[in-house]
Amino acid sequence: MKPFAYARPADVAEAVRDVAAEPTAVFLGGGTNLVDHLKLGIVRPDLVVDVRTLTSRSIDDLQDGGLRVGAAVTNSELAADRRVRERYPVLAQALLAGATGQLRNLATTGGNPLQRTRCVYFQDASTACNKREPGTGCSAVGGYTRYHAVLGVPAALPDPTAPETCIATHPSDMAVALAALDAQVQVLGPAGARTVPFVDLHRLPGEDPSRDTVLEHGELITAIDLPPLPAGARSAYRKVRDRASYAFALVSVAAVASGNGDVRLALGGVAHKPWRATRAEGVLRGGPLTEDTVRAAMAAELAAAQPQPGVDSGNGFKIPLVTRTVVATLRDLEA
Amino acid sequence: MDAEVTLTVDGTAHRLTVDTRTTLLDALRERLGNTSPKKGCDHGQCGACTVLLDGKRALSCLALAVAHDGAEIITADGLAADGELHPVQQAFLDRDAFQCGYCTPGQICSAVGVLDEVRRGWPSHAGPDLTADPELSHDEVAERMSGNLCRCGAYVNIVPAVQQAGGGQA
Numbered sequence: 001m002k003p004f005a006y007a008r009p010a011d012v013a014e015a016v017r018d019v020a021a022e023p024t025a026v027f028l029g030g031g032t033n034l035v036d037h038l039k040l041g042i043v044r045p046d047l048v049v050d051v052r053t054l055t056s057r058s059i060d061d062l063q064d065g066g067l068r069v070g071a072a073v074t075n076s077e078l079a080a081d082r083r084v085r086e087r088y089p090v091l092a093q094a095l096l097a098g099a100t101g102q103l104r105n106l107a108t109t110g111g112n113p114l115q116r117t118r119c120v121y122f123q124d125a126s127t128a129c130n131k132r133e134p135g136t137g138c139s140a141v142g143g144y145t146r147y148h149a150v151l152g153v154p155a156a157l158p159d160p161t162a163p164e165t166c167i168a169t170h171p172s173d174m175a176v177a178l179a180a181l182d183a184q185v186q187v188l189g190p191a192g193a194r195t196v197p198f199v200d201l202h203r204l205p206g207e208d209p210s211r212d213t214v215l216e217h218g219e220l221i222t223a224i225d226l227p228p229l230p231a232g233a234r235s236a237y238r239k240v241r242d243r244a245s246y247a248f249a250l251v252s253v254a255a256v257a258s259g260n261g262d263v264r265l266a267l268g269g270v271a272h273k274p275w276r277a278t279r280a281e282g283v284l285r286g287g288p289l290t291e292d293t294v295r296a297a298m299a300a301e302l303a304a305a306q307p308q309p310g311v312d313s314g315n316g317f318k319i320p321l322v323t324r325t326v327v328a329t330l331r332d333l334e335a
Numbered sequence: 336m337d338a339e340v341t342l343t344v345d346g347t348a349h350r351l352t353v354d355t356r357t358t359l360l361d362a363l364r365e366r367l368g369n370t371s372p373k374k375g376c377d378h379g380q381c382g383a384c385t386v387l388l389d390g391k392r393a394l395s396c397l398a399l400a401v402a403h404d405g406a407e408i409i410t411a412d413g414l415a416a417d418g419e420l421h422p423v424q425q426a427f428l429d430r431d432a433f434q435c436g437y438c439t440p441g442q443i444c445s446a447v448g449v450l451d452e453v454r455r456g457w458p459s460h461a462g463p464d465l466t467a468d469p470e471l472s473h474d475e476v477a478e479r480m481s482g483n484l485c486r487c488g489a490y491v492n493i494v495p496a497v498q499q500a501g502g503g504q505a
Contacts, residue, residue, distance in 0.1 A: 035358065036397060079457070097460050102385050102448070106397065246481040
């Protein structure tokens with residue numbers, strides 16, 4: 001591991017200034033992803049700025065009936081909060097479906113959405129990866145694609161040598177729930193504070209797969225706001241994985257049914273970002289929720305999907321799997 | 336680059352100078368001679384390094400020592416009070432819940448954390464209801480202990496040991 005300086009400034013404003021002033025500097029929260037990446041040589045900062053004890057560790061009621069979750073609230077604390085369990089079960093379920101108790105006790109609200117992909121090539125510094133080392137190409141194309149994207153990718157076999165190619169997925173369960181909940185992200189940066197809708201926090205690879213989010217260098221998540229749900233709304237998270245516990249999602253679904261026919265859907269394990277299924281939502285809006293209508297809605301959502309060939313038959317299985325998972329999630333919500 | 340930290344380990348405060356890259360696991364094992372937490376994968380995947388960090392189970396291989404200056408750490412080595420085994424340790428003996436023993440200190444620290452989390456009413460993925468009080472069923476224990484791998488495959492006895500320590504049927 002490359003040597004680095006460690007700083008724990010007096011407050012978040014100073015932390016933001018410190019990181020903004022040093023091009024390789026990184027924020028440290030719970031450390032569950034960053035410390036691993038330091039060991040693997042995936043990140044090589046000269047300065048690590050610890051914000052775990054600087055941001056809020058409380059969950060506060062907002063005047064509109066929502067909740068403001070401080071960035072230092074751990075994943076365990078958030079999932080156990082009585083208000084979250086009762087009002088936002090989709091979020092508690094997503095948190096509990098991710099990682100393990102030991103990890104959730106360290107992982108934070110601000111850090112979880114900023115964790116990096118678990119693409120095996122990204123995590124192997126000996127391989128070409130546009131996300132880790134821009135311009136080197138993508139080793140995942142045609143390789144081990146079981147955990148890779150089918151949505152937001154340009155082709156079934158994108159050019160592996162092109163600098164924009166990346167078929168990685170975002171690994172967070174929590175983030176899928178936050179996308180469905182229309183959460184708002186409170187950000188502090190060198191230019192001041194701003195609010196970013198959660199659905200706009202993460203980005204598709206575009207021209208630069210190395211950037212997971214729209215945050216600029218030095219910008220820090222200080223809190224995440226959960227807007228109130230309509231009275232009578234129900235929500236749930238459903239995750240499909242290769243083993244029953246402690247595994248990343250093959251696909252996952254976060255659903256919020258408002259009770260008047262409107263449904264919000266977000267999909268995990270299928271794209272470079274938590275995928276808000278707006279086309280499916282549009283098809284379902286105001287109509288009856290039956291298996292047929294949900295299947296039709298998902299067919300519309302997945303019309304542009306690009307299943308990736310690869311070893312172990314690639315990831316085409318995700319198309320029917322995510323469709324069935326949405327059907328099952330909404331069936332349970334309506335039951 | 337070096338930093339000074341104070342770590343209270345199993346009730347004893349230690350002041351030490353560490354390289355900023357030092358994990359809690361390496362500080363415990365290599366600097367303080369406490370080899371109870373084990374280095375398995377060193378990447379947060381196996382749970383062998385689990386300790387109680389400020390009262391909560393955590394992976395010491397993914398925590399930088401410098402970031403936990405002032406922390407209270409309990410390892411499996413410090414669980415026994417006055418020569419009497421902790422109920423979780425006794426249950427692991429009673430239930431023959433290990434073979435080679437390498438993962439055992441992490442399993443035991445994790446189980447102590449699990450029982451505290453259950454007492455607090457924290458939910459899990461295995462629970463039928465997010466708001467109901469959790470019960471130590473087989474599925475609950477298996478889910479809550481899923482971050483501790485055992486290459487000997489002693490799970491069949493680890494689950495009853497955790498149930499016994501939790502005061503339930505096993």
